[in-house]
Amino acid sequence: MRDITCHKCGSEYYLTVHRFSGKSSGSVRCLVCRTGLVAWSNSTTAYSAKLKVRRTDHLKPNAGS
Numbered sequence: 001m002r003d004i005t006c007h008k009c010g011s012e013y014y015l016t017v018h019r020f021s022g023k024s025s026g027s028v029r030c031l032v033c034r035t036g037l038v039a040w041s042n043s044t045t046a047y048s049a050k051l052k053v054r055r056t057d058h059l060k061p062n063a064g065s
């Protein structure tokens with residue numbers, strides 16, 4: 001397992017690597033800003049990410065809140 005940081009919002013994730021006998025394609029997106037964190041195509045390696053630190057600094061504060 002290794003860490004990965006969203007380059008857009010800075011949220012931190014634990015990245016888990018999964019290995020399968022069959023090939024697959026997919027991607028993992030940031031839960032905060034929906035930016036793609038990692039993608040794979042026609043590969044026996046897949047990934048999943050678990051949110052460790054949520055950062056919302058990129059979000060504009062709501063007026064009047």
Ligand SMILES: [Zn+2]
Nearest residue numbers: 006009030033
């Ligand atoms: Zn993000």
